Amino acid sequence: MNDVRTYLEQKREEHLDELKQLLAIPSVSALSEHKEDVRKAAAWFVDTLQKAGLEHVEMIETKGHPLVYADWLHAKGKPTVLIYGHYDVQPVDPINLWETPPFEPSIREGKIFARGATDDKGQTFMHIKALEALLKTEGTLPVNVKLIIEGEEEIGSPNLDPFVEQEQNKLQADVLVISDTPMLGKGKPAICTGLRGLCSLQIDVKGTKGDLHSGLYGGAVQNSVHALVQLLDSMRNEKGQVMVEGFYDDVVDASPEERESFARLDHHDDEMKDELGVTELFGEEGFSTLERTWIRPTLEINGIYGGFQGEGVKTVIPSEAHAKITCRLVPDQDPHQIASLIEKHIEGHTPLGVKVTTTRFDTGRPFAASIDHPAIQAAARSYEAIYGEPAVFTRMGGSIPVVETFHRLMKLPIVLMGFGLPSENFHAPNEHFHLENFDKGLVTLCHYWHELANIEEN
Known part of the structure; x- marks a missing residue:
């Protein structure tokens, strides 16, 4: 050597x-x-x-x-x-x-x-x-x-x-x-x-046939951005738990020995907060930071857009709104099954006055x-x-x-x-x-x- x-x-x-x-x-x-x-x-x-x-x-x-x-x-x-x-x-x-x-x-x-x-x-x-x-x-x-x-x-x-x-x-x-x-x-x-595995989707919300004047129509029709925010909010609660029915059904829990080995690693939440520039960490209740990022599944919003994006204000009710989400998955979750569960959740939680379509993208087991x-x-x-x-x-x-x-x-x-x-x-x-x-x-x-x-x- x-x-x-x-x-x-x-x-x-x-x-x-x-x-x-x-x-x-x-x-x-x-x-x-x-x-x-x-x-x-x-x-x-x-x-x-x-x-x-x-x-x-x-x-x-x-x-x-x-x-x-x-x-x-x-x-x-x-x-x-x-x-x-x-x-x-x-x-x-x-x-x-x-x-x-x-x-x-x-x-x-x-x-x-x-x-x-x-x-x-x-x-x-x-x-x-x-x-x-x-x-x-x-x-x-x-x-x-x-x-x-x-x-x-x-x-x-x-x-x-x-x-x-x-x-x-x-x-x-x-x-x-x-x-x-x-x-x-x-x-x-x-x-x-x-x-962790992966499944990713795009969510497209369509309301009125075009953007509307918020003074003339505000309060009379559904706002696509509001509808999208409401839909996304239904997917995760304030404790960091995913609220899609069946999401956790196939999760194989890590052994107590493995969780103990994670606890012995030299990880410090305060150092992570400083490195990331945040005042608090956040994740699923009942798990450590390493467990949340290594052995627990997630549902995250990666991007959300709709309505006027330029400088200043434009008083419109947006016709469309869009979001991209990904889920990180753990054994034995199947990405295609998870995508189907999310689509079913969307069907059951779509606000009145809009139509929602989804497009599937990358997957990984x-x-x-x-x-x-x-x-x-x-x-x-x-x-x-x-x-x-x-x-x-x-x-x-x-x-x-x-x-x-x-x-x-x-x-x-x-x-x-x-x-x-x-x-x-x-x-x-x-x-x-x-x-x-x-x-x-x-x-x-x-x-x-x-x-x-x-x-x-x-």
Whole structure:
């Protein structure tokens, strides 16, 4: 490992320059105007994987954005690892809140700032450079590897599920490894053993055939914005509980042991309040902050709009109003079932005088794993060897839809070992990645592949 460390230290500036090239590509999968940019990012990965020494590198077309595949399969008798990552990124709005342009990477205060720096270009890039370092210094890899890198994770991976189902032989492995989750905090490595699922809907309220003068018609007709607010308010009470009938029916409660382990983690609500700039935290009554964000389901309003939006006042009764909502789900909630329950709730709570329609968007199933699997324990040993701190086992409030797909279709054990920090603004302005974790993460991954190769001996 000394040769690997030396190689990574010598190549650090070169690697950061390469990462900047990748981060400069505006591969926003949600926006059609960036379709060619997304493809450019895929091509960049193809070229980088080939230069790193990986084999059978190919760009695979889908109905949407392309996938990138590569492998190296010469470690006879050793495990095969499937590494997943994604090269697409979130939109950058609101652009005025970025201190530096989101696709002009800059390094300051030991961090690299750009959209995708931590989610997930930076962490996917680390996997390639760790493999390259081993190939350049040791001439081989301790395990067999396959990589699948997609360009649609930020829009729910609509074309990856059918690909995985059709190409299970191509992707067959002994373990799936993903670096797209946060550590617990600075210097505190964490292995994520659970992810919340997702369902999302748009709600459209239609009242009168057009906007009306509020003086002539106010008090005589239903106001679409008022109706929407009333409808949304019916979905959650003042205790943070979702009031949609049947919403909690399939929730599998965390074990007392797991809840006790969360309580022992070094989490402080006051620090979180300071970091977020709020006077109070809020959530479902009867649960701690970590439990609310890791093991409890939610229903959140992500956007609401209708009526006059310009400067000053326009005295109208809006004809239309709209809202976007998402639910984060936990085992064993089914996103399609939850969407149906919400639609049923809307039917039963629609105020008089308006019509309501819904449109379903992204879905993802929740996932939970046991901490006892040897591959997960090997990851914990690798973190501790490099960071000097025992890894803790956490869950994550976010969603990675493909995790449940691989688990369900291929029965793969899944190791979620990320190197980002919760404070790094992924999905928000000024996203960044701490270079301390870039450096230590590369060495941790190299260490992990050796740990995994000797897993039977341990």
